Amino acid sequence: MPLRESFPIGGVRMRAGTTRELSLPITRMVTGAEVSVPVRIVHGREDGPVVWLTAATHGDEVVGIEVIREVLTSLSPKTFRGTLVAVPIVNVLGFMAGDRYLPDRRDLNRSFPGSARGSLASRIAHLLMTEVIRKGSVGIDLHTGAFGRTNLPQVRGDLDDPETRSLAEAFGAPVMYHAKLRDGSLRAAAREVGCRVLLYEAGESWRMDDWAVAAGVAGVRRVLAALNMIDGADAVPDGANQECRTSGWVRARNTGILMLDVDLGQHVSIGQRLGVLTDSFGKTVRLVRADRAGIVIGRAQTPLVNSGDALVHIAQ
Missing domain, CATH: 2.40.50.100 (RNA polymerase II/Efflux pump adaptor protein, barrel-sandwich hybrid domain)
Structure with a gap:
């Protein structure tokens, strides 16, 4: 059986059946050190969709980072069908500073789709859209509650779109919430370029809540299984998918x-x-x-x- 085509990202091309980590440069610090967004790609040997995972778009949201790490450890490019592009820390500068926002106080999740010549937030958004978001047909954006708040595991999306609804049901969170798009958000920008997106909310900022991580890992794997990219995902738990409007x-x-x-x-x-x-x-x-x-x-x-x-x- 012929191999799939290579996958282009960050100026390189990945062969099918391989995993690779790379960095997408965004700026330089005053010391001259380069700041880059870390990306890991699993380019499966067999055909399938391109899916992306993003976390820490707000620099204080760490649950999604661990969700991505655990999902990646369970995947093999030799048996994976399709391509997974994982960005565990989108807001690198905010994460390093222990801050929800960027140094210019902009909210990165209100800066999409961005511009190559705009503010720092706008440039990061543009880079992510160009190198990651536009290449996928499905995305899962991982979030937690804001400072001083905690959230029940839930997926948000356009439940009136049959395909998005099917993915939300596959995720199997306790609640699936029909959420309107917000101008400047990653989800809104991704939808404009034809990508169906689930937004996962769970836990509290700066807390590695085990229950929030576990629900996220299981949900992401169920979505990958629903897209026929992996086998053996957990069943949707009883009482999941309570729909809220x-x-x-x-x-x-x-x-x-x-x-x-x-x-x-x-x-x-x-x-x-x-x-x-x-x-x-x-x-x-x-x-x-x-x-x-x-x-x-x-x-x-x-x-x-x-x-x-x-x-x-x-x-x-």
């Missing part, structure tokens, strides 16, 4: 110390007590109650909250 945060109506009574994945009803805000002596300042029925897909982790802060994210 709207959501909202219950916000603090007073300043206080927060103690929540609800966990991720818990179903709540309107008016149900979710927790309490107290003063420094433990006196109740305000009860926190659900303003809608649904499933808890996110919650605050920090004890001190100010009036207006987001406390519990409920999806319907």
